Amino acid sequence: MLSSQQIKEIREHLDKAQNPVFFFDNDQDGLCSFLLLQRASGKGKGVPIRSFPSLDKDYFRKVRELKADYIFILDKPLVSKGFFEEVEKENIPVVWIDHHQMAETVVPDFVNYYNPAVQTGDGKKSYEPVTYLSYSVTQKKEDLWIALIGCISDKFMPEFVDDVKKEFPELMNNSKDAFGIFYGSQIGRVARILGFGLKDKTTNVILMLKFLMKVRSPHDILEESSKNKQMHERFDQIYGKYQKFLQKALSLEPSEEEKVLFFQYGGDMSLSSDLSNELSYLYPEKIIVVIYISGVKANISIRGKKIKNILLESVKNIENATAGGHEDALGATVRIEDLELFKKNFENLVSEKYK
Numbered sequence: 001m002l003s004s005q006q007i008k009e010i011r012e013h014l015d016k017a018q019n020p021v022f023f024f025d026n027d028q029d030g031l032c033s034f035l036l037l038q039r040a041s042g043k044g045k046g047v048p049i050r051s052f053p054s055l056d057k058d059y060f061r062k063v064r065e066l067k068a069d070y071i072f073i074l075d076k077p078l079v080s081k082g083f084f085e086e087v088e089k090e091n092i093p094v095v096w097i098d099h100h101q102m103a104e105t106v107v108p109d110f111v112n113y114y115n116p117a118v119q120t121g122d123g124k125k126s127y128e129p130v131t132y133l134s135y136s137v138t139q140k141k142e143d144l145w146i147a148l149i150g151c152i153s154d155k156f157m158p159e160f161v162d163d164v165k166k167e168f169p170e171l172m173n174n175s176k177d178a179f180g181i182f183y184g185s186q187i188g189r190v191a192r193i194l195g196f197g198l199k200d201k202t203t204n205v206i207l208m209l210k211f212l213m214k215v216r217s218p219h220d221i222l223e224e225s226s227k228n229k230q231m232h233e234r235f236d237q238i239y240g241k242y243q244k245f246l247q248k249a250l251s252l253e254p255s256e257e258e259k260v261l262f263f264q265y266g267g268d269m270s271l272s273s274d275l276s277n278e279l280s281y282l283y284p285e286k287i288i289v290v291i292y293i294s295g296v297k298a299n300i301s302i303r304g305k306k307i308k309n310i311l312l313e314s315v316k317n318i319e320n321a322t323a324g325g326h327e328d329a330l331g332a333t334v335r336i337e338d339l340e341l342f343k344k345n346f347e348n349l350v351s352e353k354y355k
């Protein structure tokens with residue numbers, strides 16, 4: 001966890017900012033982190049980052065466009081050198097809050113960096129979602145449900161789950177497991193709506209962000225209205241597509257002996273982390289590898305207990321590969337021509353470990 005001093009520092013940065021821009025990872029943890037900080041301060045605008053794995057230099061134009069005086073970067077493990085070069089030229093303060101651990105991460109001196117997975121704020125390394133860290137900063141009780149949504153989407157069960165249950169018993173179930181709530185309750189449905197909503201085209205995402213910056217309760221998201229019609233339409237559309245891929249993956253019916261479930265797909269939209277999350281929830285004993293083919297690259301999403309070292313090891317001899325994330329939830333990219341090599345490496349290492 002961050003230390004109380006670090007939390008206080010972030011709060012001071014937030015108070016000092018007049019017109020911050022919040023760049024956030026394009027998922028629920030990123031989104032909810034932004035919403036908590038924005039709604040508590042009443043300031044600034046949010047920009048989801050769609051470049052992967054790093055925040056690209058091109059995004060700096062948003063800083064100019066919005067005339068931002070502060071930059072917050074939320075839940076993003078890598079930021080390109082070019083982006084920071086622009087920041088340095090304009091001399092704008094940066095607050096970067098993350099919970100990933102990646103060997104390639106470079107943090108320039110002028111950046112205020114907060115990451116309990118790397119720094120030992122209170123003496124212990126930890127991996128709470130950035131939503132959880134953001135809530136420690138804002139502590140705005142009315143937004144506790146937003147904090148819960150960001151946390152369970154990242155498979156993290158916060159201690160305040162019962163407070164949300166007290167407030168919205170009709171939206172919760174009795175699961176003790178973050179994904180049990182995510183896949184099995186109405187509050188989880190809100191989380192899934194937001195996740196797919198982020199995959200809409202930019203104009204609609206902006207509409208959604210505006211709606212969420214003001215929304216009062218999860219009911220206002222669940223109930224279709226003129227304000228969120230687009231968001232619901234998009235959810236139904238993507239959910240249909242998602243279910244098709246999920247059913248296809250489930251039809252692979254891995255045998256008991258098969259330790260790894262590989263699922264490969266293509267198309268106009270990456271649904272990899274959603275697919276690998278749900279597959280790992282349905283097959284808790286298996287290692288899940290979801291491969292999305294896009295252009296010359298394969299984006300890979302991996303779930304499995306303590307799988308990080310195996311992943312890092314299996315991309316070692318592959319040029320231009322990237323890999324990183326958490327102990328049991330990670331992403332990687334390799335060039336298409338290296339995909340078979342990657343799979344072979346990965347399978348060999350897994351069978352070595354489990355023989």
Ligand SMILES: [Mn+2]
Nearest residue numbers: 025027029075
């Ligand atoms: Mn994230």
